[in-house]
Amino acid sequence: MSEHDETRETDAHSGTETTGHEWDGIKELDTPLPRWWLYIFYASCVWAVIYWVLMPAWPALPGLAGETDHTRGLRNHSERANVAEALDALAEQRAVGFAALEGASIGEIENDPELLGFVLAAGETVFRDRCGTCHGVGGQGFVGYPNLNDDVWLWGGSYDDIRHTLQVGIRSEHPDTRFSQMPAFGRDELLSRAEIGEVTDYVLSLSGTSADAGAISRGQAIYDSQCASCHMADGRGDRAQGAPSLTDQDWLYGGSREQIMASIHRGPYGVMPAWEDRLEETTLDALAAYVFLRGGGEDATAGPTGQ
Template identity: 50%
Template sequence: MTERERDDHSGIETTGHEWDGIKELDSPLPRWWLWVWYGTIIIAIVYWVLMPAWPGVTGFTRGVLGQSDRQELSSDLRALEAIRGAGAARLRSASLEQIEADPELQAYALQVGQSVFGDNCATCHGAGGGGGKGYPNLRDDIWLWGGGLADIQKTLVVGVRSGHPGARGETMMSAFGRDQLLTEAQISDLIEYVVALSRRPADRAAVARAAPTFQVQCVSCHGPTGTGDRVKGAPDLTDAEWLYGPDRDSIRNQIWNGRNGVMPSWEARFSPEMIKALAVYVHVNSGGEGAAPAATPALAATAPKPTGQ
């Protein structure tokens, strides 16, 4: 057997590999590293014995301890449901008005509603419910379909253009430009008419030209004076609240494309008591339409109340 070459400087054998005159040393692994490696192997074997580990054709090895994260989660959820049971039962049997009139029950509803809102509604409406462009502000007193407790509850149950049989929003705004229902000139005049409705300076000649168009195309939903219709979810065009923006480009985009918002129905996902809690949470934090003061002020102050949408 040929004796392996040793490095003259270190006295360690080389592997025989050489790159540009540099030879690789066959240095042994550090003793501490070997013990750590052996230790991890021992720990892995112990884990395989104690815990579920190896998959099989029809199942998996259960382990000596029989540990199951799924069973632990189910047990924890059952314990949580038991804790919440009393409060949920009270929510289920009380009316929305009774919930808001009872400080203790209202506080419980606000806690549940805040949790549900944060997990499911904040994505669109914002953490504080302030909304954004295309998403309604839930902290003011401007409501397309009404801001009373029953109105909010119904919107949560059926949604808006959600496919639910009772969904709000059966009436859709037409895409007057995209579908060539109005000419470019008519839409330009109509923009000035809408601007004038919101009490801002507008081209008077264009407003006069657009008046017949508004009467024919828009009055059926927005009303003869442009104040809207909550039954149809048609917004009030005379206030300073704008879902998609108040500037002329935004108004033109709305008239041209006929935007129609969508909100899911939560009936299949939330229990009746969760929907009640969420309705109370939104209603109390909006501060409008007969809302009672929050039993827990901190819950009602999750974000500064915006002045508009």
């Protein structure tokens, strides 16, 4: 028997030598690794070496591996190049659709199944990438971000209105941005808390919610002097100013009494970026058409050319 065998104890139950390690009476067996596992391990080592040679793998000091900071590999593989090639191929594929979209009216798009499919696909891609974070991937909106699926539009719902809003943004840095500003009646101490409560009751009454008659009467006087110039005397709003209608049940910042009071107190100031310098003209066409077609767009005779 060898010296190795003489110094090791053999487990009586399994017949396997122990390593000599013992914890609380539990002895560690020196069980050999399965051959299939060893073969896979050795094959993995061989594959790793082959990968190191063929593919970009090892960090390197600038100058030692060309213009990059890593070895290029014999295949000179680059995922950046692959992505750029895929984007170029996609742009070439979409060029036909964008060319067909140019100058087409909404009616022509709706009556051309192929063009309609292209607009919905291209527009949805841009919408999910650029707009979904705020408006939701389905355009359903959230508190402070308008729902784009209904017929309620702050600045107009025709194709031209939607496209212009996308182009210049709302309260953005674009020189022609759509701009409106509701005063912060409470924060700037233009109205007392009691007056804000009374005008809130009157605003709620415009949309059919009952409130104290005395508060409504006092609130109407405040509304006429402070709010009617933008929201109009009948509360139906003014799209030219981006002033919402107060006569329906659609509330951008919430329709409870507390939420309306908070809006009057602080004067909401939502911002939408201008996409003119971020998207190509034809991409803006597709995005505007997508928003128009999936939501409550108005004036279906208007088209990308404004005709």
